[in-house]
Amino acid sequence: MQKPAAPRHGPARRAALGALAALWLASAPALADAPSGLVPLPCGEAGPLRPADPVYCRKARHYVTPAAREALLRAAERVARERPGAVVRYMEASWPRGVRPMPPHRSHGDGRQIDLATFYEDRAGRALDRPPPAPNVRLLRGYGAYEPPQRETERVCAGGPASAPDPPAARGWRMDAARTQALIDALLAERSVRRIFLEPHLKRRLGYASDSRIRFAGCAAARHDDHLHVDFR
Template identity: 40%
Template structure:
């Protein structure tokens, strides 16, 4: 009885881990289940099974997933920023989790935006946050409600140090999210008092850790480019909190409020593109 209880608990733990890995990485859950199946057939100890999973996951992420994703119309966005390059992932973890895939038109638009920013403000590096998973239109990228077709990419703002010195490459938090540019007194607060279920996490405890603030000049220029020249690259819509739109890009139609149900958009901007014909 005790043995079967233990076995049941192991199966639940394995399936739970597979669900978490699928939510985080799309392919990790499947790789975990395949590794566990082989490990069971071969009667491998837990340590060897775990190492095998990590090795197979790493190999798949680096070598197998990118060409397969390409067949389905998704490109892997550049992860690290090499010499002479102008954009990359906010954190290599994003790439290890396979959350840096997008359609080729999104990649082209990002490269053009980053090229412009680096030309207008030399040494400026543009950083993207969550983009999309490698496979299947319609497969969600939690916790985002709409990143499911390779045409949505979150972008980091550009930042200044507390002294006012511009940060050429870097964000206010290690993952780019959760360091909020909250509304000042007198600015719009459309979700004040909103009580229904929502993803507007405030993470108050994290806010004192962020010492950098958004650079209004360069972030406004980023929005200006996206909503003007960016149209030719398929930029369709940007989501941003109303008080930041009022500060950085007032009266620009393409910049919308995401509503009170979705995550806050005063720590990043959400970019949506049209599918190229």
């Protein structure tokens, strides 16, 4: 049996479809903004601020307040200027509904929090363009590639999520201190940044011992030597 021929669209119908497509394209950015007033971060593989994994956008966990988006884009542009080729990778921000908390986090959800990956390099000092996968457990990209303390005495937690095991000593990567510092400096230059959670050993190692905006999240929170948790005003 012959397949029925596809209906041919007349010029009027084509014009109507074209107008509809144009309308949809024009309205797409507005539709992407949530009724809560939160706005999405860039999802593409271009520009200085990108997701650490497409899953954060697919699951609509990439919403922030307009002020936080502005600050994040400005900070990422500054890092890219100072460290050419550096791309700031984000993980969990907020869902579009704007309600806190957003599980499994104790906060997040109202657009004023975001997790940013620290920067990494290989053992020869070559920059990695995104965080390596967690070596011990199945976690979403950007979480779990911990940079361990350099001395045992620097460990402050004897239990809880913040004492999750270190990655294997034979791993092929380490934190890129210079680019991570550039990111922290760029964030601290933003008035809307209220505080940043970082493990105490990295706070000292990276030179922020006297900066009260860099805080320890506590032993009941996740480790913060794989990512920075940023709180906005």
